[in-house]
Amino acid sequence: MNKSIIYVLVLLILTLSCKKNGPNTFSNKYTLKPSNDSIVIRIGNNSKNLSFYQQYFRLNNTEYLALLNTIRNSIEIYDLNSKVLFKTINIQKEGKNTFGDLMGFHIVNFDSIIIINILPKVIGFVDTAGVVFKKFKFDEDINKKRIKTTIPWGGQRPFLIGNTLHLGQIWGADESSGVLTETGQKNCPVDVSIDIQSGKSTLSQLTYPEELVGENITQMSVRRVLGYKNSFVYNFALLKNLFITSNHKDFNKVSIESNYGLILSELNKADIKKSIYENVSHDEIVDLLYDEFREHYYVLIRKRNENLGRNNAINTEFLYPDCFILILDKNLKYEGEVFFPDSIYSFKMVFITPEGIYISEDHVKNPSFSEDYMRFKLFKLEKL
Amino acid sequence: MKKAIVLILFITLLPSCYKNQITKNLDEYLKVYGVNLGTCKVVSIVPAEGCKSCCMPSIEYTKKGNRDYLLVLTSNFQKSIDFVIQTNSYLKGSRMIIDSDNLAIEKQLVFITSPTIYFIKNGHVEKKIDLSESVDQKSAFKEVDKFLAF
Numbered sequence: 001m002n003k004s005i006i007y008v009l010v011l012l013i014l015t016l017s018c019k020k021n022g023p024n025t026f027s028n029k030y031t032l033k034p035s036n037d038s039i040v041i042r043i044g045n046n047s048k049n050l051s052f053y054q055q056y057f058r059l060n061n062t063e064y065l066a067l068l069n070t071i072r073n074s075i076e077i078y079d080l081n082s083k084v085l086f087k088t089i090n091i092q093k094e095g096k097n098t099f100g101d102l103m104g105f106h107i108v109n110f111d112s113i114i115i116i117n118i119l120p121k122v123i124g125f126v127d128t129a130g131v132v133f134k135k136f137k138f139d140e141d142i143n144k145k146r147i148k149t150t151i152p153w154g155g156q157r158p159f160l161i162g163n164t165l166h167l168g169q170i171w172g173a174d175e176s177s178g179v180l181t182e183t184g185q186k187n188c189p190v191d192v193s194i195d196i197q198s199g200k201s202t203l204s205q206l207t208y209p210e211e212l213v214g215e216n217i218t219q220m221s222v223r224r225v226l227g228y229k230n231s232f233v234y235n236f237a238l239l240k241n242l243f244i245t246s247n248h249k250d251f252n253k254v255s256i257e258s259n260y261g262l263i264l265s266e267l268n269k270a271d272i273k274k275s276i277y278e279n280v281s282h283d284e285i286v287d288l289l290y291d292e293f294r295e296h297y298y299v300l301i302r303k304r305n306e307n308l309g310r311n312n313a314i315n316t317e318f319l320y321p322d323c324f325i326l327i328l329d330k331n332l333k334y335e336g337e338v339f340f341p342d343s344i345y346s347f348k349m350v351f352i353t354p355e356g357i358y359i360s361e362d363h364v365k366n367p368s369f370s371e372d373y374m375r376f377k378l379f380k381l382e383k384l
Numbered sequence: 385m386k387k388a389i390v391l392i393l394f395i396t397l398l399p400s401c402y403k404n405q406i407t408k409n410l411d412e413y414l415k416v417y418g419v420n421l422g423t424c425k426v427v428s429i430v431p432a433e434g435c436k437s438c439c440m441p442s443i444e445y446t447k448k449g450n451r452d453y454l455l456v457l458t459s460n461f462q463k464s465i466d467f468v469i470q471t472n473s474y475l476k477g478s479r480m481i482i483d484s485d486n487l488a489i490e491k492q493l494v495f496i497t498s499p500t501i502y503f504i505k506n507g508h509v510e511k512k513i514d515l516s517e518s519v520d521q522k523s524a525f526k527e528v529d530k531f532l533a534f
Binding site for chain 2: 045046048071180272273275313314315316318319364371
């Protein structure tokens, strides 16, 4: 009799403890509801409906979306009110106004557009006619430390706070075969802040988190966003955490709360081919976005493809990740997660406006895909 | 002794099976575009959005005008392929396949970053060089020269 009671008690405790750590722990308080509103823009022969970097901004009561065109080395600015191409700014690779490869930009106003190249590391300023009126190099910071800026796309977009441009840093650990050592960790600043008036650069005191010591960080992605109260939120692809900093001196760490059961890649490979296959077969945070109008974060997570084999276009998987969106409040607490049908939305093309979050419908496998149009569907954050 | 013979046979047959599979895949792919594998000596498949310095030697090789050299441009975007042709005008008269359905990548005949070169002998793939694994472009194209000269 006693044995039976003990057995039932043990079973009960085990069941309860399993429930605590198992799936469906978090309840959905918010969702992203598709609205009937969408933006459809006819695009020209020189433009594509896939860009790795886009910036939404408002000027003189007009909403704009600026896109990076890496093939044409240009910035395309679309007027979202009239849904037409407003301006193309061609960045020259030779001649009087030479700048080189355009890898990123930030538009504050049309008189002064910040343009970024990382090979070599140059910041420039252009007007809408493409005239470069100022440029400077940023190879080293004020303490002569080497700057290692990552490509400023997607989850590593540039951020401007006042006159300071923030660019992300990405480090390998070549001297220790890719494995981050304790000494190495202290030499991996996460940010460089560049004073756009003086051109002076300062690497952050804050470095890669200690949790990465002993890990192979080769080709590890780092995503970040400028969020609530000008705090930066980081994700390091090997860690299931978000790291917050308001001063780039220390991190606060929070776990990523999700009911999905994330399986992140633990292996980083020097071989780019193997690395891409490894990434695609695991879940990956591909972007972090902050909705300043509603004070929420959106974490875009590419779902793993466990059936990689023949007839998988690896570039399609990579360029058009099938994602779900994790909704977090301003303190990075779970508020909901939203799943989308596969092969419809293009999650590399997402932007946030006062109305909501616009997600591109131009997944190359979407039956209604056309190279001649750029289409975004509006989703509104709604309380459940 | 018997075991050793089986092992030797196994080791000999395995690569030939692999080669046959590559031949089959490439043959099926080219047939979609009405090309018979037997009519080419070298097939170079280039991802139109691949790394420029990795892809240009394959594209520029068409300048030699050798009709046994078949260039394939592959992408999800017709616009990307058009851009390659537009910026390399000599391609207009070249022997070329335009694969804007991204089929070559889907069938894993080429990786997204760099070209793959297939050497064909009597309608079979004799060898392939995946330039995403080999950075020695010079010796790869010396080999193409040699192969086409025979």
